[in-house]
Amino acid sequence: MTSLAAPNNAPAADPKPGVPGLGSSLAGLWVLSWRGFFAWRRAPLWLAALVANPLLAWLSLPDGESTGFLHWNVHLYVGLLMPLYCLVVCGAMIRDEVQDDTLAFLVTRPLTRARLYLGKYVCQLAWLQCVFLVNGLLLLGVGLLRDIPEAPSLASRVLLAGILAALVYGALGGVFGLLTRRYIVLGLVYGFIVEVGIGHIPTNINSLSMLRHLQDLLAGHPAVQTRYDWSADGSGTGVLIILGTTLTALVVGAVLFTWKEFHASHEALK
Amino acid sequence: MALHDIRYRHWEGRHIGVWQRRGVIAFSGLRACLQNRWTRYLVGFCWLTALVYVGLLFCIGQLLVADSIIVEWAANLNPQLQAFVRALTTWLEQHPEISVRVAQGLLFYHYATFLITAALVAVALAIPHLITRDLGSHAMVVYASKAINRFDYLVGKAGVVGGLLTLTWLGPVLASWLLGNLLAPNWNFFWHSRVPLGHAVLFILAGMAFLSVLALGVSAVSSREKATVGLYVALWLVGSALEPLGDISRPWVKQLSIRYDLQQLARVVFQPEQDLRIAQEKVPIVGEVLRGFGRRPRAPWPPAPAATTWPALAIFALLSTGVILTRTKPE
Amino acid sequence: MSAIVQVRELSRWYGIVMGLNHVSFEIGPGLVGLVGPNGAGKSTLIQIITGQFRPSSGTLTVFGEVPWNNPRLLRRIGYCPERESLPRDLGPVDWLHGLGRLSGLRATEARARAERLLEKVRLPREHWAKRLSQYSKGMRQRVKLAQALLHDPEFLVLDEPMNGLDPLGRQEMAHVLKELAAGGTHILISSHILAELEALCREFVILNWGRVLASGTRDTLRTDVQGWSEQLQVRCDQPEKLARVLFDAGVLRGFQLAPEGDWLHLEVRDPEVFYQRWLELLLASGVVVGEIRSESRSLRQIFDKVTA
Known part of the structure; x- marks a missing residue:
């Protein structure tokens, strides 16, 4: 039998690996993630993520129906589907590993837990950006097919909203996923209280609602501004708040992941 | 005495009936659901609302008799108000078939539709306990090794949803009817409230059957709890978000909302617009007020859309059945 | 190291x-x-x-x-x-x-x-x-x-x-x-x-x-391990004779004859002394030995002993 022993199978040309750099760890996590995203077993899920939203929009919107198109983009897509999808994808990034009992293979690798967490986030983020890019472009196509005059000018703002939504809701979803295995419920509670509740009540803390800032960004489009009577004045600040919240959530997530132990047996279904 | 009777052969023992076996699946599933404290809180909340409706029924009952405590209370406030209330109650007392039926019809319509949200939450909590965990833990093999077939298994699992919905939906409505009418001024209330009761039971049973099939279908989609609960929540939330779009785009979009479909089903069964019309036409003074209400540009209750509600429910149920049959196919 | x-x-x-x-x-x-x-x-x-x-x-x-x-x-x-x-x-x-x-x-x-x-x-x-x-x-x-x-x-x-x-x-x-x-x-x-x-x-x-x-x-x-004793199993043509020789020599704490067959279970008093004299005593007895097993050396026995 061929030897597996270190001195025999590790000649000079095959030195012992060191602590991986950022690129190597990101590449490793991407290899481990992308197969999961595109597995044939999950084909219905990723197909649904990519095309269900534009397809339904195309089926349900009559020709030239600008109001419906705006409603679809602003309320349904940016206001509901984007946060929900970010929550599901990023909430699962660590929790799925715990539930599948495969986290041990990752945390015993020679990289810090913070880097592992951030690397996982970047991988999920890349997938989310792909999905939102495809969705945004297909929605633009739906708008053009349905003769919606606002579609081309709105598309760039929807795509930008997608980038920011993925950043911030992905980071928040990651924290929810670390906090509890019922992260979807926690995310919904957060959504109802902060995004819908606090965000729609004129208080000093309504800036906590990220949706509000995304709406400010969309309000830069004249049709959205007129239709919903929103102001685009605070969109620059809104973007900064979104980026700041993302950063804060990532730091919280990284600290939490570094500090917290995960027990697969505690994930036993109750 | 020996610890084990080594002569025992299970195939020689007395077998329990198939319904008992289905019942075992249903009860063990229901017990598992109720181990979740949020499910228990939900059930408790639903029964608390039943008490509220019992209170409302008590007040309505008191309105329908002369010299009731409400009339006396009105007299303390204003003698003219007492005269009005006394005149109204005298008329209502003479026409219990209208007053009791209409009042309870509208009340139970409201209560049964109010509890739709609780029922939808209950289903979300039950979904992991149905087929999802059996798929994940390969418990299907264990079921397959027992003296039950796939149909028995599915009936048992549907019983889990049925049991939970009985606790959160049918039970509170029936209890409020029973207690409310026990607190009514006379026994005729039981007789005159038979139609609202029948409507409530019919609607809730139809809703339960639909939700059971839907819950089993969603539960069978994946072996992962997260995926099935997530799909159900997405179906619910996205459907609800599509409802307002139906007013400005194609109307069928509304039918994608489960909640909307169930509300429309309630309208098809209860036909509250008829109760309202009777009240408008026959109840003195109150009818005047309601007529004004009905003359608004957008009527509160346009005719019940039976033509679109049943097909929408049927499509959801068919899709669910397809998923169930595919995913629980014996290997 | x-x-x-x-x-x-x-x-x-x-x-x-x-x-x-x-x-x-x-x-x-x-x-x-x-x-x-x-x-x-x-x-x-x-x-x-x-x-x-x-x-x-x-x-x-x-x-x-x-x-x-x-x-x-x-x-x-x-x-x-x-x-x-x-x-x-x-x-x-x-x-x-x-x-x-x-x-x-x-x-x-x-x-x-x-x-x-x-x-x-x-x-x-x-x-x-x-x-x-x-x-x-x-x-x-x-x-x-x-x-x-x-x-x-x-x-x-x-x-x-x-x-x-x-x-x-x-x-x-x-x-x-x-x-x-x-x-x-x-x-x-x-x-x-x-x-x-x-x-x-x-x-x-x-x-x-x-x-x-x-x-x-x-x-x-x-x-x-406290209270440990070396135990041997010996298969031979005259188990009773071998037991008597070893017991008389004072190297055994106890012995047991298997009810059937030709096996002898020995519990040794002091392993060091026993193994020093074992060959000499065996030759003196004239018993023909077919097989010797040292049960007490197995990890299973140590494990059983310490977890008991």
């Missing part, structure tokens, strides 16, 4: 459940067996060693460093978990490639090493295209061992690596582990299969109820 793992007053609690209770010991170099019944604390200890859990109190160091969130140390440790769970949607090469990149290997190197290791753990090439979720228990164990070896660790921690392997697979696994040990890799291996551990390991740590009951080589364990 100094100890690889040093444990001082280590306790680990899971809420009110005790995993490890105030234990202190050292794990030396070479192949070391971790023995204990279910719930003894083996997996808890392994998970602390590999940086998955932290101690509730006390310290545990590997190569002098604390394992939790310590990439420099984790680079030197390879871990093969007990559970069979593997990623569902990946094939073995992709999985090992990804983990290799995470371990600091370059892309081409990671793939090449993945393929080489899969060959070494004897995973047939025709199964490489399959997803890991389609693998049998034995195949999963092989892939798990391969991932533990990816970054060429100095210290290999294996939690029940023989589970699910058929006898041939176990033999191959044992061979691989022996070669690794011979090459200088230190290995900590936990197993329920004591006979196989016994054949593999030089040193043992016996755990039960979160406590270390004994540790050391088999010989030191035997001498350390």
